[in-house]
Amino acid sequence: xxxxxxxxxDQLLLIERELRLLGWWGSVMPAEERLxxxxxxxxxxxxxxxxxQWIFLPRMKAIIEQGAxxxxxxxxxxxxxxxxxxxxxxVAALLASLAEFDRxxxxxx
Numbered sequence: 001x002x003x004x005x006x007x008x009x010d011q012l013l014l015i016e017r018e019l020r021l022l023g024w025w026g027s028v029m030p031a032e033e034r035l036x037x038x039x040x041x042x043x044x045x046x047x048x049x050x051x052x053q054w055i056f057l058p059r060m061k062a063i064i065e066q067g068a069x070x071x072x073x074x075x076x077x078x079x080x081x082x083x084x085x086x087x088x089x090x091v092a093a094l095l096a097s098l099a100e101f102d103r104x105x106x107x108x109x
Contacts, residue, residue, distance in 0.1 A: 002070060004104050009064050011101040012057055018094035024049040041079055048083040052076075074105035 019025045029035075034045040035054060042051045056076070063070060077098040084091045 001067065004070070004107065005064055005067075008060070008070070008101065008104050011097055011104065012060055012064070014097040015052060015094065015101065016057060018091075018097055019049055019053060022049075022091065022094065024053075026050065026053060029054060048080060071105055074102045077102050 016025070030046060030050060035042070037043075037045040039045070041048060042055065046054070062068070077095055080091070080095055080098050084095075
């Protein structure tokens with residue numbers, strides 16, 4: 001087992017928690033065609049917080065639960081900083097959780 005898995009699982013929970021605290025947790029899944037975008041982060045069809053909730057979190061949870069191979073690299077925080085630059089310190093905890101997730105993925109097992 002990859003020793004990073006427990007810490008990664010914790011970060012996923014923290015990311016979800018922060019999305020909920022910010023009021024960015026949706027109750028209705030976006031239409032399938034919006035979720036099917038081929039663009040990185042579905043930038044053409046979803047807000048970043050939607051991508052995190054409906055694509056990133058479920059995929060990463062499945063990878064961890066199945067013990068599948070982790071991605072070789074991750075850089076979500078830079079995208080988040082760009083997407084939420086107008087939010088200021090309101091998103092600091094979410095950015096910190098994303099940065100820690102990136103760091104854990106980018107650390108060789």
